[in-house]
Amino acid sequence: MRACLAALAGGLLLTGGCTEAETEQRLAEPVTVEGDAIPAPLGGETGDAARGRVVFVDREQGHCVLCHQVDGLDAEFQGNVGPALTGLGDRLDPAQIRLRVADAQRIWPDTVMPSYYRVYGLNQVGEEYRGEPALTARQIEDLVAWLAALKTEGNEDG
Amino acid sequence: MRSLGAAALLLLAACSGSRGEGPAPERTTLPDEVKQTGTAFLQPETRALQEDDFANPGMLWVDRGRSLFRETIGQSKSCAACHGEDGSELDAAASHYPQVDEESGELVNLEGRINLCRTRHQGLEPLDYESDPLLALTTYVAHLSEGAPMSVDVSGAAAPYYEQGQDYFFTKRGQFNLACSQCHNEHWGEKLRGDTISQGHGNSFPAYRLEWQTLGSLHRRLSDCDAGVRAEPYPLGSDIYTAVELYLAKRAEGLPVETPGIRR
Numbered sequence: 001m002r003a004c005l006a007a008l009a010g011g012l013l014l015t016g017g018c019t020e021a022e023t024e025q026r027l028a029e030p031v032t033v034e035g036d037a038i039p040a041p042l043g044g045e046t047g048d049a050a051r052g053r054v055v056f057v058d059r060e061q062g063h064c065v066l067c068h069q070v071d072g073l074d075a076e077f078q079g080n081v082g083p084a085l086t087g088l089g090d091r092l093d094p095a096q097i098r099l100r101v102a103d104a105q106r107i108w109p110d111t112v113m114p115s116y117y118r119v120y121g122l123n124q125v126g127e128e129y130r131g132e133p134a135l136t137a138r139q140i141e142d143l144v145a146w147l148a149a150l151k152t153e154g155n156e157d158g
Numbered sequence: 159m160r161s162l163g164a165a166a167l168l169l170l171a172a173c174s175g176s177r178g179e180g181p182a183p184e185r186t187t188l189p190d191e192v193k194q195t196g197t198a199f200l201q202p203e204t205r206a207l208q209e210d211d212f213a214n215p216g217m218l219w220v221d222r223g224r225s226l227f228r229e230t231i232g233q234s235k236s237c238a239a240c241h242g243e244d245g246s247e248l249d250a251a252a253s254h255y256p257q258v259d260e261e262s263g264e265l266v267n268l269e270g271r272i273n274l275c276r277t278r279h280q281g282l283e284p285l286d287y288e289s290d291p292l293l294a295l296t297t298y299v300a301h302l303s304e305g306a307p308m309s310v311d312v313s314g315a316a317a318p319y320y321e322q323g324q325d326y327f328f329t330k331r332g333q334f335n336l337a338c339s340q341c342h343n344e345h346w347g348e349k350l351r352g353d354t355i356s357q358g359h360g361n362s363f364p365a366y367r368l369e370w371q372t373l374g375s376l377h378r379r380l381s382d383c384d385a386g387v388r389a390e391p392y393p394l395g396s397d398i399y400t401a402v403e404l405y406l407a408k409r410a411e412g413l414p415v416e417t418p419g420i421r422r
Contacts, residue, residue: 065351066350066351067350076352077349077351077352078351079348079349079350079351080348080349081345081348081349081350081355105335109181110181110183110184110340112336112340112341112344112345114333114334114335114336115335118333118335122331122332122333122335123329123330123331123332123335123389124331124332124384124389124390125331125332125333125388125389125390126332126333126385126388126389126390126391127390129332129333129388132333134333134334134388
């Protein structure tokens with residue numbers, strides 16, 4: 001609030017702490033949301049499914065297995081806080097998966113699933129994470145590529 | 159000028175809307191009939207370790223705490239001089255903490271009370287939060303209350319602290335934007351990889367955590383949960399964590415004190 005008033009006083013309507021709120025930008029880049037989907041790839045990246053599988057499992061990256069289980073995936077102790085994602089590509093297209101990974105809390109405001117591309121409007125963010133999304137555009141595009149290819153028929157694990 | 163005013167209004171609205179994001183999680187409570195101590199969610203081996211006084215590594219801190227309790231430093235009285243050689247005067251004391259200290263009007267947890275005894279009655283310096291001697295004394299005194307039902311007073315002077323702790327519990331925070339309640343009220347019993355999310359009670363603390371390879375305070379656990387959602391943790395011993403501790407103690411009302419717990 002204080003930052004807003006200061007910006008107003010200075011006539012700097014579009015700079016300073018309020019820029020993101022002014023454009024209502026939640027994510028690390030402006031995106032166009034259509035229905036329950038983000039049609040355009042983030043950061044103009046082209047996803048790679050093999051890398052996406054690593055992002056999904058790796059503790060230092062997405063670590064999605066904390067909450068999700070995928071049949072046939074080689075990872076111990078897959079969680080069950082979220083729904084199993086086996087055959088996800090049968091249910092959702094890449095644009096829908098993109099919004100769910102980038103900003104799940106936009107679809108389900110009370111979900112425990114983090115919004116991995118979100119940067120703005122957060123509270124008490126740890127110093128080392130401030131201003132950064134949890135995953136990069138490329139990591140998310142890699143996830144989208146891998147998840148969209150999960151089909152129950154002839155599913156190939158990565 | 160008019161359009162600048164309109165823009166300013168819009169901007170203000172947008173800015174205020176951007177703080178503390180999202181609809182606050184619903185303030186659900188745990189119904190009494192499902193309330194369960196964290197011990198109930200342990201693997202059988204870990205639980206057996208906790209329940210065996212000879213194997214439980216937390217008992218080393220109890221022993222150490224007992225010696226410190228009886229120790230006389232210089233001119234000062236020992237804790238035992240006031241509270242009984244075997245702490246008999248303190249039997250269920252820990253189950254009623256945190257509580258408001260009448261003299262200062264501030265909320266203190268067991269660690270805080272021990273430090274007040276040192277400065278007011280023993281002429282000693284307070285011990286650092288999370289230091290070995292303070293953990294040992296706290297663990298010893300909490301262990302004296304083993305089995306006593308948690309029962310704190312949240313009325314009167316304690317009420318604002320309780321409110322503050324409750325607010326913290328239901329506020330989303332961190333890069334992951336999650337409130338305590340979302341895991342411990344809404345998703346307990348589910349698997350976060352190898353961990354089963356418990357109801358987030360504090361009745362087994364200080365506890366020995368295998369991940370820490372040592373014993374730590376409840377505040378250290380809270381700090382880990384904050385760090386887990388990539389929020390900036392508060393310092394151990396901070397007023398805000400003590401207020402959360404009070405909220406948790408009330409929320410755990412009736413559960414037995416189980417210090418020293420063993421956790422993953």
